[in-house]
Amino acid sequence: MRMGEPLRLVANDVAIEYGARRVLAGVSFELRTGETLVVTGANGSGKSSLLRVICGLQRPARGMVTIEVNGTVLRPSEALHLLGWVAPDLHLYRELTALENLTFFAAVRGMRCNRADLEALLADVGLGGRGDDLLAAYSSGMTQRLRYAYALLHHPRILTLDEPTVTFDARGVALVEQVIARQRERGITVIATNDPREERFGDYILRLGRERL
Amino acid sequence: MSDRLRLDQAAKILLGVWMAGIVVAMFLVVPQYVGLGDAGRIIILHVPTAWITTVAFAVSAVYSIRYLWKRRASDDAGAVAAAEAGFLFCALATVSGMWFANIVWGTPWNWDPRETTILILLLIYAAYFALRSALDDVERRRRLSAVYNLFAAVTMPFLLFVAPRMAESTLHPNCAFIQGSHCDGIWLELNGARVGQLGDVVLALQGIEQRGDLAVAQVEVRMPGLREVALLTPSFELSSGKPADRPEFPGQQFLLAVEGVDLTNGRVLLNMEAPGTGLLSNSRTFWTFMAANIGFLGLFIWLYRLRADVLLLQDRLARREVAYELPA
Amino acid sequence: MDPRVSPQSTVEASTTTAPPKAPLLTAAWAVFRKDVRSELRTRYALNAILLFAVSTVVAMSLGMGPLTTSRNADLPIIHAALLWVAILFAAFTGLARAFVQEEEARTAAALRLSARPTAVFLGKLWFNLALLLLIVAVTTTLFVVMLRVQVGNPGLLAALLLAGSLGLVAATTLIAAIIARASVKGALFAVLSFPLLAPLLVVAIQGSANALAGRGWESGVGALQVLAGYTIALFTASLFLFNNVWEP
Known part of the structure; x- marks a missing residue:
């Protein structure tokens, strides 16, 4: 299988604060191609924030996350194309259809995708034939499936999944397992979850507690 | 450390004496003027404050550039402190000017080019503070207000270019201070x-x-x-x-x-x-005026640096509270 | 390039180090088209602005009805000032929408993760320009018809309205991006924009008054030059500053 160039995701002493509240103090880890990290912890322990920091969607109060390909550290703008993010926080355009959403995100990423490619992607996440429905009419499970389509659209080498199976039925859980297994061959996966059953995906497990000094 | 403190102390005393001297000179050294009477003395207060307003705006913009460049809290504190001091001087210049205009020109406001520019500057400062108070996240507040400050600075040349063209002449004595303004009628x-x-x-x-x-x-x-x-x-x-x-x-x-x-x-x-043209050709007025400019500049620098230190201290205290999870 | 990448697997190619960077204008165009499509479907901004423009002009014509040129030599400047005030306030109600919508619907994160900041800025700028040109066209037409304004030099007026719109959009798009991140949005947009728009308004009103009074093109060239300079300066500054606004 193709692994691409060696990839490294390094978190160095990452601290996260919300106003006067510190939710995460000094987390460090290092992941390489093929590795999966599962982050667990109680509500408010900073799991989601850590994933947002990895994706560059949030600025840490201290420390930093770097992404290296072939030993060179990427600038945040270069790293965007390597990152995929699935989270309850991820919202797409409700007034557009699923296909319109995907077409838009493909276009701003500079990808040339035709309708058949995107329909195949939708079928992969179990939304075959629902591409022309407005997102406003989607159920929560379908919305979660579309988040996978959004995140996998550009075949990211680093996939971050925040509560990956939330609102999913058994078939949805099977989809997640398949996605994680495939991602193992392509790059790095970081999963944030409270579900003990999902800890089995991880090569490493990071348990976050309520930080106290 | 103690040397610096002593130097600071000396500078503060010197500034105090200097400003006191200017206030005395404003009433004892500067002569009365035909048509202006005692109102003419306001030049010693009004012109330096108006001038410091623009200096403060420029200082604040420079700090804003530095903040966006290096993202240091101290630069943001400098930008805010300079803007606050500038706002104070801006208000002083506006009020003293309106007062003088009411006595000497018979109208507090007549859309003179300099009145227009200082009013817009006052609005920009006010908008800057309104923006800061509407942003909750500290880092975002610093970053976005710095952006606004710089963006506003980009429009200033246009304002300075346009305002004098709104009217064909100015009532302000000594047109030479403002480029492009028509004194020629x-x-x-x-x-x-x-x-x-x-x-x-x-x-x-x-x-x-x-x-x-x-x-x-x-x-x-x-x-x-x-x-x-x-x-x-x-x-x-x-x-x-x-x-x-x-x-x-x-x-x-x-x-x-x-x-x-x-x-x-x-x-x-x-x-x-308007009465008052040629005010500065009197050497006693001129030198008091120059001394006042230096004094007000010193006052501005002292004020904004003091305020910047206070802001930084507040920031550090807030951080310590975070670190030890002290109740707010 | 990796020799194993075959032409049909364009998607695979994006897994290499240097992903195909979206051409800036293509990505910006995609953002613009997305915004237009969303707007046409939801009409969040469109309905509000058009009704706002209609109400303003009707309110003005109710009050200004009896004014005629024969009784008032200042009528062109009064008309020009009123027209620009109507345009300005309609712009304040609608132009922040493009960015505020992304934050309120919480779609900004998805956009941030996919698109280059400059592409987002340009797309939103074009969208705002299209929206503003529509506002200006509707407001001006209503204004001329309902207040029975005599337009002496329609070409010059159109040029000034276009140049003024460009300047207005160049100044307000960055501010819309700023206030989208703030807690109070609506009022702040006008508060932050107005002082920066003052030079533009002065020039545009004076130029438009000349155009309404029927003076020749030479009376408006100066105004057009200032407006062009203003637009270029603010557009360039926006391009430099936008990254700082858009970062999380």
């Missing part, structure tokens, strides 16, 4: 452009008459707050080439003068005159 002709504007006064030339050595112009005057159209007849002495009779604008204390006549083509150069 306005040429009106009987066969061409008859209507022109000085400040917020609209003038229309109705006729020119020669009476011996005098050329008398009939000028129709319309201005805000004036119900009826007034007819003024300023005159010009042809032999000496100087304005002769200078009537006051109705309800105001500034004058309409004819500063040039071209009888063959029916053209007249009209200008408004």
